[in-house]
Amino acid sequence: MKSEIEILNLEENLNKLEIDLENQYIESGKKILELSINEQQKIDSLINEIIEIKKRLIKVKKEKQCPSCMTYNTSDSNYCKFCGKSIKS
Numbered sequence: 001m002k003s004e005i006e007i008l009n010l011e012e013n014l015n016k017l018e019i020d021l022e023n024q025y026i027e028s029g030k031k032i033l034e035l036s037i038n039e040q041q042k043i044d045s046l047i048n049e050i051i052e053i054k055k056r057l058i059k060v061k062k063e064k065q066c067p068s069c070m071t072y073n074t075s076d077s078n079y080c081k082f083c084g085k086s087i088k089s
């Protein structure tokens with residue numbers, strides 16, 4: 001449950017950042033002749049945030065869900081961290 005909400009939040013955040021990046025590209029395009037280091041840093045910062053969220057999404061999506069209590073556990077877990085039941089796959 002917790003991870004599903006996190007996936008939704010991450011995807012929403014990712015969509016927002018990708019739109020922000022689009023807008024930033026448009027904004028930067030207008031100023032292309034006077035593109036400053038500052039503009040480049042905004043783009044780098046958006047790209048970095050997007051990369052981090054994509055990495056986090058991949059990680060969260062790989063988590064194993066406990067069939068008993070539905071808690072998400074890391075993909076290498078053998079036992080649920082919440083209820084302790086075996087979640088070997």
Ligand SMILES: [Zn+2]
Pocket residue numbers: 066067068069070071080081082083084085
């Ligand atoms: Zn469990």
